[in-house]
Amino acid sequence: MKHSRLSRWRIGVQSGFLLAWLDPFLLRMHGFCSPVFHCHSCPLATLACPIGILANGSAIHTFPFIALGAIVFFGALFGSLICGWACPFGFLQDLLGKIPTPKFELPAWAGWFRFAVLLGLVAGIPFFFGEDSPFFFCRLCPAGAIEAAVPNGVQQAVTGQPILWPSMVKVAILATFLASSLFTRRPWCTLFCPLGAIYGLFNHVSLLFVRFQPAHCTDCDLCHKTCQYSKRSEGRASDPRCIRCLECMQCNALTIGILTRSDEVRTRTV
């Protein structure tokens, strides 16, 4: 599976998942969580958002077994492949990233900020200050703004209902991320996404991983050139910043592995 075919597959798979999350059969199964970052307040949301449920669960001091179960299950099987291939908000940023504008790279350490968001905005602040806090995660979430606040506002306007205007802070955060998606790859995922932070941790142990075969490596540096996130393709089997877009598999030395892990990845200079 090489470059052109893989890229085409990825967009197709992302589109398919987007359709699945947008509740095509109007099931609204909000008693269960999806494995992706998709706001459950979206008028077309099949499942609940796991991060929204974690934040709300923290606010009501209740352990959300279903949300954590879904995250652990999908994380253990796929790691951050969910981010690269199934997440609708990541897909939106990917589409914006295709607009030909100059792109700059974020420093690798910026990825650690996601854990601060997870511990602070998703777990800590809701637990101690409740869901009324202005720093409650859902009140700031840009995915909630574009997937729920905007469509609901449009729906209210069209049906002649009084419009409930979303918080300006939320809209400003959304605008900032949409604008920055033009100049860097997936800014939300690399800087703030708490779900990506969790899945990134699973990259160390997930069933599916990117396998480096040094025997096939010709030092062409293709893996570095194709990697849009951390320029550490061959060592990224367990890199928490990797979203497993699998673009690096254009190189013959990289394949998807399941049964055996290639420890040789560490032998190569990054």
Added chain:
Amino acid sequence: MRQQIFRRLITPLFLACAGIAATIHGVWFHSVQVINEKEIEETKQIPVKPTPTNLLASDLHSSSAWGDDSSSGEGAPGKATVSQSEPAFVVQKIKRIADVPKMEFEPSLLRELTVGGVTFHAGELRRTYQGDTPALCPT
């Protein structure tokens, strides 16, 4: 080789099973108590004070009803009386808000959380609405 594959598979499969177990526990076994505020209609019997309105019309016209015993026969009352057959209570319906605890399983709780239907207040979970479920999350 077989040992290496086993070592490779054991952690993700254990985690995947833990995820399934957590989900099953959440769906079938994990429930929490949510306090619902419900409007309850109660029927109460309120005692009423006796009034002379229940005198018989014939009594009103008769002089005996006004204490004139001169023209009356035996057994006529000396003052206005209340008929003993009338009820001494009035039945009244009173509406009041009462806390009704209900155990909710996690899928149901999750549905409530997605619309901000449950909040944590004074150490207990309380439903934030009465009647129809809110259509939108408050954030």
